[in-house]
Amino acid sequence: MDLRQIHDVDARIVRLSNIRGNLYSMCLEAPEIARTAKPMQFVNIALGDSTDPLLRRPFSLSGIHPDRGTIGITWAVVGRGTQIMAGWQAGRSVRVLGPLGNGLGIDRLCIDHGLVLVAGGTGIAPLTPLASQALEKEAELQVFYGARSASELLDTGDLGAACMVHLATEDGSVGFGGLVTGLLEARLSAGALGNGRPTVVSCGPKPMLNHVKQICNRHGLPLLVSLEARMACGYGVCQGCVVPRAGGKQGYYRVCTDGPVFRAEDIELGECTG
């Protein structure tokens, strides 16, 4: 009886590119992972044979292509591990453990009531596969996406043609001038969603998530958030990546297996670390 759903794959880098500045993306040949991965799941990437750095690094899937047998990740260089990865080249193999986390599928609810994605910065990357699936299943979809300036917005590809993408930049260089949460609030107050009660899914920096939560509370919208935390194992055995339960409940959830996607009301967002 093989119970394994998580695979440790020797994945060849098909393509690796520097999007701009400290942002990179790569496409990996990992058919076992691509076959079963759901949007918002992540993988844990080994950095090499050295024991320093010791741990793998977690990255959300920004592309899932079961047909081609490939997955994509998009990352920002913020430390040693992400720097090492930036030095890799197409053709080399890397060990990738995945798919990890609960992920999110497009269910009846989304299809009937629609989906609103709210992304800040690189938070757009993991939402891309979800958006693709929503479009495939013909769920109504709106995307709110904010960054500091036009030059920091990631390319949203075909999304713009297929659905409404509301852009916000803090410096006003493109779209709404201000935070994406400001834009969201403005549109909701203007009744942009009509009478629907779409599910909101948000991914981005913690202050943004907190703000989105307040907005959704105000407008009575169900909210799912994708969290990050320091992870040692990424597959649920160490209990290192916890976030406090909300609503007076004792104890913690593990971001890696109970999440990374949580219903906003289940967790104490204010105390998330990472």
Place this chain on the structure above:
Amino acid sequence: MDLRQIHDVDARIVRLSNIRGNLYSMCLEAPEIARTAKPMQFVNIALGDSTDPLLRRPFSLSGIHPDRGTIGITWAVVGRGTQIMAGWQAGRSVRVLGPLGNGLGIDRLCIDHGLVLVAGGTGIAPLTPLASQALEKEAELQVFYGARSASELLDTGDLGAACMVHLATEDGSVGFGGLVTGLLEARLSAGALGNGRPTVVSCGPKPMLNHVKQICNRHGLPLLVSLEARMACGYGVCQGCVVPRAGGKQGYYRVCTDGPVFRAEDIELGECTG
């Protein structure tokens, strides 16, 4: 007052090549080191920013070119550090500390009485700069050089044309069939050196050095040997790289600063480690 004779240089790799099998050589731009380095000195090469592996790795200079401002090293891949180095490419910079060790110059004695070099395996590499200097200063020079088979002999370049190079291979594929020490013994016994009392300098595996020592004792020839030892610092501060003193003397010499070249009678060869 700057007392520094040892430089930590950010050296550009000018050329790196795989000689064959696990053998590599590279040429480094390190004018400060090339300017003052003596034959048989070595450098300590940093492997990168990771703390695993932690220590630098010591390598003898197989080329010293003050005019071009370059030095050369030749190495065999035997572990993680040498493997990492084999993956480097021309153009990248590496941190190189040197020149280290006592080294050896061609003095009056060598010029008057001649020089015999005895090398085993990759031990030929550090002897090459010494041979070049001897030829420059017109000292009489003979080279004994052995390896397992013809394919394992390193190219001795212009040496063959300029002086006598006696080759030995264990499988008899080139030159004398057997160990280089057998060849040395045979030639000495045949009176190949006439009445001279040349200095013998030897570099290679410990059993070979031990054997050369016996032969030189028998023939009354002065012998200098180049040693290796596990080194932590390579510049004399840690006292980690010791070899016992010979002749009933208490205590140890440091291979990195008292050596790596020793008069054979000063050290307890049988107890060398490394």
Place this chain on the structure above:
Amino acid sequence: MNLSTHIGGLALENPVIAASGTFGYGEEYIKAGDVSWFGAVSIKGTTIAPRAGNPPPRTCETPSGLLNSIGLENPGARVVIGQKLPWLARFSVPIIANISAVSCEEFSELAGMFAKSPHVSALEVNVSCPNVKAGGIAFGTSADMCYEATRAVRKAWKGPLIVKLTPNVADMRAIAKAAVEGGADALSLINTLVGMAIDIHSMRPVLGNITGGLSGPAIKPVALRCVWEVSQAVSVPVIGMGGICSATDALEFIMAGASAVAIGTGLLIDPELPRKVTQGIKEYCESRGIESLQEIVGAAWR
């Protein structure tokens, strides 16, 4: 090549054990790795009452090491015995129950509870947890307290009894001997070293609990020395652990005197490590004509 070994009355087909706290109760592990490569598994440290554990951040990477301050998060002995063990037992791998307590009475009570489970092959008494305030490591730093805790468990538990020691002491041999006198059939070493990290930007400790336990390759030299010392000082078998990430690491521990080895941090990085380590040990032995693992246990001092 015979890989079987004995741990104080417990026979293992293979010397590789899942270290406590890095395998949970198997539920998540089985999705990523194959439990049958383990000679035995040690479950997450269990206490009588459920514990929520320490506030995050709970982990921090250090040079070749990992700091953790999980704080014995566990659902309590009743849930473990009633739900976790029966589920885990289906894999037919010997289960070592790792237990933690703040008093001898509690240890005795816990042992009694586990004694009633048909699924426990051995008890591992954790007198070395650095991440809980009361009890924990205190039992492991005093020979007298270690003796008392072991005796308390010994009275309530007839099966193989393992005591897990801390390296945070001046003389491990004294503590080890006390555990054996108290009735230990085997010793596990080492638990983590107490360490910490500071974030120079916030100027505060990184871990929510301030200090944590240091594990991983960084501590391997210390762990090997402990196994070397203790295995020569006592006559019971030793389970060696601390930084094992390869067959070579495992062989070092075995030669230092360990009859079995456990993998902790290594499991977090590579769920397939038990297979790689087992196969590597086998290959090493076969290439040298070593027919039984027992031939090389303690080879470095025998």
Place this chain on the structure above:
Amino acid sequence: MNLSTHIGGLALENPVIAASGTFGYGEEYIKAGDVSWFGAVSIKGTTIAPRAGNPPPRTCETPSGLLNSIGLENPGARVVIGQKLPWLARFSVPIIANISAVSCEEFSELAGMFAKSPHVSALEVNVSCPNVKAGGIAFGTSADMCYEATRAVRKAWKGPLIVKLTPNVADMRAIAKAAVEGGADALSLINTLVGMAIDIHSMRPVLGNITGGLSGPAIKPVALRCVWEVSQAVSVPVIGMGGICSATDALEFIMAGASAVAIGTGLLIDPELPRKVTQGIKEYCESRGIESLQEIVGAAWR
């Protein structure tokens, strides 16, 4: 930006010290590095009689660490005082004499010898060497012995007195307090952890002396925890060390409570590290408007 600091009566222009045993007596170091970047230098551990040290191999690399079993090779106090110190004194950097002995009488005698040298700015009493059979670490693992050794030195030496502690104990605070009661003006921590390595090919310990002292980045989390604990438990300044290889590492120690830091293993890898660390500390402070090092000593717990 004012980098100056105080170590029990000894004023340093800069908080970066050369750790004992990785700087020798300066003779070799000055060929590769610039001594003036040190706030002070601690010389190789010195004994009354010359010592040849332990048989090789004496070093072994481990994951992010270094094992050494030098065994206090030194030419003896007479040669050190008569030849090494007068030579080293020319660089006008405060000299800390690191001393080691097997009895309180010897400690007292050594202190008396160094008291006659005009070149010694402070004594560092090494009650923590893991590489010698008699004495050495034993003094550092018992509060009573540590107190006695410190008192013996205190009586024979009036200047700044530093006691260097070992982390190989269950409770460093108790030992630290004993040293302060015995008369220590400052504490150095940590010395190395006891460790070992085994060569699986020869099936023997790698080091000639079997065990050795583990230093380098691997032990940094343990060292930081020791500094954090001890600096809050005593009122004398602490010199922090253990794995410092960058300004960030040094800042972690300072925030944990160290008034100065020492670099050991890091010097072996990079003779220019003292300059890099000093400059890095300065840049960090200046970029945050920190005007004096003292503002951030112990910042993580104050």
